Amino acid sequence: MSSSRFRKPPFSKPEFRKNRLVAAACVVAAVTAVAACSSGGGSGSTGSSGSNSNTGTVTVAVVSNPLMTGQMIPLTQSVFEKQNPGIKVxxxxYTEGDLRAAIEKDVSTHSNSFNVVMIGPYDAPLFAKNGWLVDLTKQYAASxxxxxxxxxxxxxxxxxxxxGDLYASPFYGESSMLFYNKALLQAAGVTLPLHPTWTQVQAAAAKVNQPGKVSGICLRGLAGWGDxxxxxxxxxxxxxxxxxxMNWKAQLDSPAVSQAVNFYVNLVKQYGEPGASNDSFNQLLTLYGQGKCAMWYDATxxxxxxxxxxxxxxxxxGYSFAPVEKTSSSGWLWSWALGIPQGVNDQGAAWKWISWATSKQYxxxxxxxxGWSAVPPxxxxxxxxxPSYQKAASAFADITLKSIDGTDPQHPTVNPVPYVGVQFVDIPQFETLGLTVGQQIAGAIAGTESVSQALQAAQSAASAYTPQELSGSN
Structure with missing residues (x-):
C-alpha cells in the first residue's frame, strides 16, 4: 500500500480538483493559525512523547454537532480544566467534510497541528496501518x-x-434507524412496523407528506461519503x-445499484425536504425537531x-430499525472517536483528557x-x-444497542464483496471516490442531472483504479 492516501484520481473533474485543493489549503491554513497559539504543533515542555500527563496544551479537532458543542466543550472547560489546572484544552x-479534510492533511503530512483528532472506523484502521496514530492499547489503555x-x-x-489494538477511543457510537413523529403518522392513518421495508416507508411518506408544510421523510442530500x-x-x-x-470490478452501473439510487433520489424529490441536496445531519435534526419532517432516517x-x-x-x-429490502438488517456502523497522532507533543496530557472524555465517569x-437521556450513547x-439510563432512554436505548450489535461490516451486502464497511469501502481511495460519487448523487437530487448520468459518472470514477491498486490498499 502506498503511504499516501491523497493521490488525486484521473477521473476527477478539473474544477473539482481545483476546488478540493483550495478548500484543503484553506482548512490547513486555519488549523495552523489556531495551533500556532498552542504547544500542540511546535515545541512543548514535555517533549515529543509527552509522558507528563499533568501539564501541557491539547489542541483537539472535533466535528461540530450538539454532543460536542453542547457538552464536550463546556464540560471540558468547567470541569476537566479545573480538575487539571496544568492542562489547557x-x-x-468543523463540519464533517471540513473535519476530514483538515485531519487527513494534518496527519498524513505530520504537521502536528492537533494533539487529538476526532476520527472514525474508516480512518482509524487505515491511519494505524500507515503508522500515523499512537497505539492506545499498548501506550495507555491497557494499564x-x-x-x-x-x-x-x-x-x-x-x-x-x-x-487487535485500539487506536481511537470512542466518544459515542451509532448505527442508523428510522425516526417518526407518531402524531403526524397517526393523523394520516399510518402505522409503521418495528422492522419496516423501504417499500413500506415510501408508502408511508406518500400518505403523510404535506407539501410546503411537512415533508413525508427527510434524508441526507449533501455531497460526501459521510453525508x-x-x-x-x-x-x-x-x-x-x-x-x-470480488474481482474489484466496479458495480455502480449495475441494475441493483440503479434501482436503489433511483429509489432514494425519487423518494427525496417526491416526499423529502426542499433543498435536500444541501442537508446533512445538523440541518435535518433541526427540521425534525421543528416538526417539519414526519420521518427521518439517520444516525441512532x-x-x-x-x-x-x-x-x-x-x-x-417513535423508532424503527433501518429499513431493508433484501437483507435482514441494513444499519451502518460509526463512532466519533478520539486518537493521538504520532509525534505530537503533550501526549500524556492528551490521553488524560481523552480517557476522561470517553469514560464512565464522564x-x-x-x-x-x-440528564441521563443526554449521555453520549x-x-x-x-x-x-x-437502570437510570434504561429508564430515561427507554424509548431508544434498546433499539440503538440492537442496531449496533446487528451490524456486519465484514458482510454488508447481499453478494460477497472484497471490502469491509457498511457505509464506506475501507480503501484509501474512498476518501476522494466517495465524495466524487456523492457529488453526482447530489446533482441528481437537485435535478441538475439524471440518475442515469450520475451513475455513469460514478461508474467511471470507481473504475479509474486497477484491481491491483484497490486490492493492495485493502
Whole structure:
C-alpha cells in the first residue's frame, strides 16, 4: 500500500480538483493559525512523547454537532480544566467534510497541528496501518484501570482497532434507524412496523407528506461519503447492490445499484425536504425537531440530540430499525472517536483528557448536568446496564444497542464483496471516490442531472483504479 492516501484520481473533474485543493489549503491554513497559539504543533515542555500527563496544551479537532458543542466543550472547560489546572484544552470545530479534510492533511503530512483528532472506523484502521496514530492499547489503555477498555461495546471497539489494538477511543457510537413523529403518522392513518421495508416507508411518506408544510421523510442530500452516501449506501446494500465485486470490478452501473439510487433520489424529490441536496445531519435534526419532517432516517445518536434539544417532539417520536429490502438488517456502523497522532507533543496530557472524555465517569457527569437521556450513547456496556439510563432512554436505548450489535461490516451486502464497511469501502481511495460519487448523487437530487448520468459518472470514477491498486490498499 502506498503511504499516501491523497493521490488525486484521473477521473476527477478539473474544477473539482481545483476546488478540493483550495478548500484543503484553506482548512490547513486555519488549523495552523489556531495551533500556532498552542504547544500542540511546535515545541512543548514535555517533549515529543509527552509522558507528563499533568501539564501541557491539547489542541483537539472535533466535528461540530450538539454532543460536542453542547457538552464536550463546556464540560471540558468547567470541569476537566479545573480538575487539571496544568492542562489547557483548545478546540477547533468543523463540519464533517471540513473535519476530514483538515485531519487527513494534518496527519498524513505530520504537521502536528492537533494533539487529538476526532476520527472514525474508516480512518482509524487505515491511519494505524500507515503508522500515523499512537497505539492506545499498548501506550495507555491497557494499564489505565480507570478507563476500563473491557467495557467498550465489542462492535465499536473492533471498528476502531488495528491488529487487535485500539487506536481511537470512542466518544459515542451509532448505527442508523428510522425516526417518526407518531402524531403526524397517526393523523394520516399510518402505522409503521418495528422492522419496516423501504417499500413500506415510501408508502408511508406518500400518505403523510404535506407539501410546503411537512415533508413525508427527510434524508441526507449533501455531497460526501459521510453525508448523502452514508444513508444511500445502506439502501444500495439492502437492494442487492455493491461498490465492487470480488474481482474489484466496479458495480455502480449495475441494475441493483440503479434501482436503489433511483429509489432514494425519487423518494427525496417526491416526499423529502426542499433543498435536500444541501442537508446533512445538523440541518435535518433541526427540521425534525421543528416538526417539519414526519420521518427521518439517520444516525441512532440523533435520539439523544432530539431528547436534549426538542423535548416536545421527543415525547412523540417513535423508532424503527433501518429499513431493508433484501437483507435482514441494513444499519451502518460509526463512532466519533478520539486518537493521538504520532509525534505530537503533550501526549500524556492528551490521553488524560481523552480517557476522561470517553469514560464512565464522564457519562455520570453528563447525566448530573443534562440528564441521563443526554449521555453520549453507543460506546459502553455499563451504560446499557445502568437502570437510570434504561429508564430515561427507554424509548431508544434498546433499539440503538440492537442496531449496533446487528451490524456486519465484514458482510454488508447481499453478494460477497472484497471490502469491509457498511457505509464506506475501507480503501484509501474512498476518501476522494466517495465524495466524487456523492457529488453526482447530489446533482441528481437537485435535478441538475439524471440518475442515469450520475451513475455513469460514478461508474467511471470507481473504475479509474486497477484491481491491483484497490486490492493492495485493502
Amino acid at each position: 483548545k478546540f477547533v470545530t 489505565d484501570t480507570s478507563y476500563d477498555a473491557a467495557d467498550l461495546l465489542p462492535p465499536i471497539a473492533k471498528s476502531l482497532s488495528y491488529k 448523502n452516501m452514508a444513508a444511500l449506501d445502506t439502501v444500495i446494500n439492502t437492494f442487492g447492490g455493491q461498490w465492487y465485486d 445518536v440523533a435520539a439523544t440530540s432530539i431528547a436534549s434539544n426538542y423535548p416536545s417532539v421527543f415525547a412523540q417520536t 457519562d455520570t457527569l453528563v447525566a448530573q448536568k443534562y 453507543g460506546t459502553r456496556t455499563s451504560l446499557y446496564n445502568n
